[in-house]
Amino acid sequence: MSNEATRDAPRTEDSRFGYAALVGRPNVGKSTLMNRILGQKLSIVTAKPQTTRQQVAGIKTTEKGQVVYIDTPGIHLAAKKALNRYMNRIAQAAFQDVDLVLFLIEAGRWTRQDENVARSLKKVDVPVFLVVNKIDLLPDKRELLTFLDREVRIGRFSEVLLIAAKNGDGVDDLENRVMEELPFSRPFYDEDQFTNRSERFLAAELVREQLMLRLHKEIPYALTVEIESFKREDGLVRIGAVVWVERKSQKQIVIGKGGDVLKQVGTRARHALQDLLEEKVFLRLWVKVSRDWTDNERALKQFGYDDG
C-alpha cells in the first residue's frame, strides 16, 4: 500500500505542512479529485450523488511538503434522515481546523445546493478556493466566463481554479497553489502513509462502492457495510462483511435471483480489495436487515457513523 510519489521526500524545516478540505454538494467530483491527487484509489466514486458518507484523509507528500486532503460527504438540502444529517454535519466539521478550503462545483451548473454550501462557507476564516471541476464537459470558454461571472459570482472567493479531476487537467497547478498556501512546518505523517483510515474501513467502502454501482433507486441509500472479520492466514486475507439493509424486500434485491447480484458484487469487490491490499483476498458477504437504520442514531453509531 505504498505511494510511489511519497518516497525519499526530505524532512527539512523549509517544507510545508497543512490540511485542505474538499467540500461541495454531492457529485461534483471531490472524491475523484482526491484519488487523482494521490494517484491511487482511496475514496469511492460512483455516478450517484451522496456516495461519500464519512471524512477520508488522503495524505500527499512531495519534496515541497505534505498536504492532508480531507474528502467529505456532499452537503445536501432536504436532509430528512439521521444519516443525511450526519453526513452534512461531518462535511461541515471539515471547515474547522483546516488551513484551506477547496470548494468544488461543476462547470456550467450552479444549483440551490451549491449556493447553500457557498453560504455556509461565509463563516470560514481560512482562504476558500473555488475549484471549477468537469471543465471537459464545457469546452466553450466564453460560456464558462459568463457562468462564473453571472451565476457563481466568483468575486466572493480568494481564488478560482479550473480543473477536470477525471483526466487530470489543472490538477498539478491546483496542488502547487494549495502547497503555497500552507505554513512552513514539518510533516506530521510518515512519508509512506497515504491515509488516516484503517484497512477495515477501506475494505467496507470498496464493498459498498460495488453495491452502489450495481443497485438502483433507493437501495444504494438503504445499505451499509460492516466488516465482521479481517484475518491474515494461509497467505491470504480473509474478510467477512455484512451488508445491512433497511427491509426484508431490499435484502431479496441485494441477494438477487439465485444469489447472482451478491455474487457479482462479491467478485468485483474482491478484485478491488486485492488491488488495494496487494494480497490475495477471500471475501464472504452476508445480507442482514436492521429496520430503518438510516434514521436510527444508535444503529448509525453501531455501523461506524460516529461523530467521535
Ligand SMILES: Nc1nc2c(ncn2[C@@H]2O[C@H](COP(=O)(O)OP(=O)(O)OP(=O)(O)O)[C@@H](O)[C@H]2O)c(=O)[nH]1
Ligand atoms: N466528465 C467528468 N466527470 C467527472 C469529473 N470528475 C468527476 N466526475 C464524475 O462525477 C461523478 C461523481 O464523482 P465523485 O468523485 O463521486 O463526486 P463527489 O463530489 O465525491 O460525490 P459525493 O461523494 O456523492 O459527494 C462520477 O461519475 C465521476 O466520474 C471530471 O472532471 N469530468
Ligand SMILES: [Mg+2]
Ligand atoms: Mg465523494
